[in-house]
Amino acid sequence: MATSPPASPLKSRDRLVATATKLFYANGINATGIDTVIAESGATKGSMYHHFHNKDGLVAAYLRGEANGWHEAATGVDDSSKSPVERVALMFTIPATAIATDSFHGCPFTNAMVERPADPAIAEIVGDYRRVMAEHVADLIGAKTTDTVVAQVVVLYDGGVTGAKQTRSAAPVATASAMAQNVVRAWLKTGRD
Amino acid sequence: MATSPPASPLKSRDRLVATATKLFYANGINATGIDTVIAESGATKGSMYHHFHNKDGLVAAYLRGEANGWHEAATGVDDSSKSPVERVALMFTIPATAIATDSFHGCPFTNAMVERPADPAIAEIVGDYRRVMAEHVADLIGAKTTDTVVAQVVVLYDGGVTGAKQTRSAAPVATASAMAQNVVRAWLKTGRD
DNA sequence: GTTAGATTAGACAGGTTCGTCTACTATTGT
DNA sequence: ACAATAGTAGACGAACCTGTCTAATCTAAC
Incomplete structure (x- = not known):
C-alpha cells in the first residue's frame, strides 16, 4: 500500500x-x-x-524552462480569431505586462548570455528560443520563418525589451509594438516581399 | 631639472x-x-x-568611459555631408564593425545593468548614454529629441545589438539598420509626424 | 623646503563560492 | 526480496573575492 x-x-x-x-x-x-x-x-x-552535474547544469535547466515558459505565454495571450496585426500586438503585451507588475528584470536569455558568455549550452538554448519565437511570429502573420518581416519583428521585440530594461520603463516596448504592427501591416498590404 | x-x-x-x-x-x-x-x-x-572608494567606483569610471567612447565613435563615423538616411546607416556601422572584429561582447550598458542591477550610479550613466544617443540621432536627421522617429531608431539600435549578442551574428544589425533607414525615409517624406 | 597627494609592496581578515565526500534512509520498480 | 534511484544532513577543502592596513618612498606644488 x-x-x-x-x-x-x-x-x-x-x-x-x-x-x-x-x-x-x-x-x-x-x-x-x-x-x-x-x-x-x-x-x-x-x-x-x-x-x-554542476551549477551550469542547473542554469541550463532553468533557461530551458524559461524558453518553454515564453512559448506558453505567447500562445496563452494569442487569439487566432484576430488579425495578424492584432496578434503581433498581443505578443508585445508579454513584456508590457511584466514591466507593469515590476517583476521584470529584462530578457532571461540576454541576461544569461551576459552572465555566462562561455557556456555553450546556454548559446544553444538561446538559439532554440529564438527559433521558437521566429516560428511563432511566422504563424501569427502567415509568413515563412525566413521572411524578412519575421526577422524585423524579432529585432523590434529585442529592442523593446532591452530598452525597457535599461530605462526601467514600458515606453520602448510600446514603441516597438507600434513599429511591429506597422511593419506587419505594410507587409500584408504590399504582399510578401 | x-x-x-x-x-x-x-x-x-x-x-x-x-x-x-x-x-x-x-x-x-x-x-x-x-x-x-x-x-x-x-x-x-x-x-x-x-x-x-570601492569596486563600484571603478565600474562607474569604466562605464562613463564607454559612454564617452560611444559618442566619439558615433561622431567619428559620421559624415555631415551625407543625407540623413545615410548618416543613420553610418551609425549602425559601429556595432557591425565591432562584430566583424570579434571583440564584440554586446552592449556594455546592457551588460552592466544585468551584472549590477542594484547600482544606482550605473542606472544614471546608462541614462546619460541614452540621452546622448537620442540627441545624436536627432542631430543626424534634423529632428527633435522627443520626436517619435528618434525613439524608433533607438529601439532598432538596441534590438540590433541585442540580437547580435544572442546570435553571435551581424544579421540583426543589418536588419535593424535597414529598418532604421526606412523609418527615417518615411519620416522625411511625410514631414515630421 | 615643507607639505600634501600619489604610489609601492604585500600581508591580512572575513566572507563567499563551488563542488566533494561520508553515512545513512526512503522510495520505487521488477 | 532486491537493486537501483532519490533523498537527508552536513562537514570540509580549496579557491576566490573585496576591502583594510602598515610603512616607506616618490613627486609636485607653493
Whole structure:
C-alpha cells in the first residue's frame, strides 16, 4: 500500500529548478549561490549534485524552462480569431505586462548570455528560443520563418525589451509594438516581399 | 631639472581604468576580480583604493568611459555631408564593425545593468548614454529629441545589438539598420509626424 | 623646503563560492 | 526480496573575492 503519491508536493529536482528560476531571474545567476538555491528549495546538496552535474547544469535547466515558459505565454495571450496585426500586438503585451507588475528584470536569455558568455549550452538554448519565437511570429502573420518581416519583428521585440530594461520603463516596448504592427501591416498590404 | 614629464606613460588611475575597460567588457564585470585589474594595470591596491572608494567606483569610471567612447565613435563615423538616411546607416556601422572584429561582447550598458542591477550610479550613466544617443540621432536627421522617429531608431539600435549578442551574428544589425533607414525615409517624406 | 597627494609592496581578515565526500534512509520498480 | 534511484544532513577543502592596513618612498606644488 503505497502511502499515496508521496506527500511531497514536488520532487526535489523540480523544486530546485523552480527556486533557481525565481532567484536566478530576480537576482542574477552569478549573484545567486548554489547554497541559497538549495536552502530555499528545501533540498540538499546531495540531491542537487545527484540531478545536476554542476551549477551550469542547473542554469541550463532553468533557461530551458524559461524558453518553454515564453512559448506558453505567447500562445496563452494569442487569439487566432484576430488579425495578424492584432496578434503581433498581443505578443508585445508579454513584456508590457511584466514591466507593469515590476517583476521584470529584462530578457532571461540576454541576461544569461551576459552572465555566462562561455557556456555553450546556454548559446544553444538561446538559439532554440529564438527559433521558437521566429516560428511563432511566422504563424501569427502567415509568413515563412525566413521572411524578412519575421526577422524585423524579432529585432523590434529585442529592442523593446532591452530598452525597457535599461530605462526601467514600458515606453520602448510600446514603441516597438507600434513599429511591429506597422511593419506587419505594410507587409500584408504590399504582399510578401 | 625635472626628469621630463615623468617616464610614466599614464598615471596609475588611468591605467586602472584602461585595464578595467578591457577586462570588464571582455570577461564581464563580476567575473573580473579587482586583484586582476590591479595586477594587469601594474598598479597596486593602495593606489586603487586611493582613487576609487570601492569596486563600484571603478565600474562607474569604466562605464562613463564607454559612454564617452560611444559618442566619439558615433561622431567619428559620421559624415555631415551625407543625407540623413545615410548618416543613420553610418551609425549602425559601429556595432557591425565591432562584430566583424570579434571583440564584440554586446552592449556594455546592457551588460552592466544585468551584472549590477542594484547600482544606482550605473542606472544614471546608462541614462546619460541614452540621452546622448537620442540627441545624436536627432542631430543626424534634423529632428527633435522627443520626436517619435528618434525613439524608433533607438529601439532598432538596441534590438540590433541585442540580437547580435544572442546570435553571435551581424544579421540583426543589418536588419535593424535597414529598418532604421526606412523609418527615417518615411519620416522625411511625410514631414515630421 | 615643507607639505600634501600619489604610489609601492604585500600581508591580512572575513566572507563567499563551488563542488566533494561520508553515512545513512526512503522510495520505487521488477 | 532486491537493486537501483532519490533523498537527508552536513562537514570540509580549496579557491576566490573585496576591502583594510602598515610603512616607506616618490613627486609636485607653493
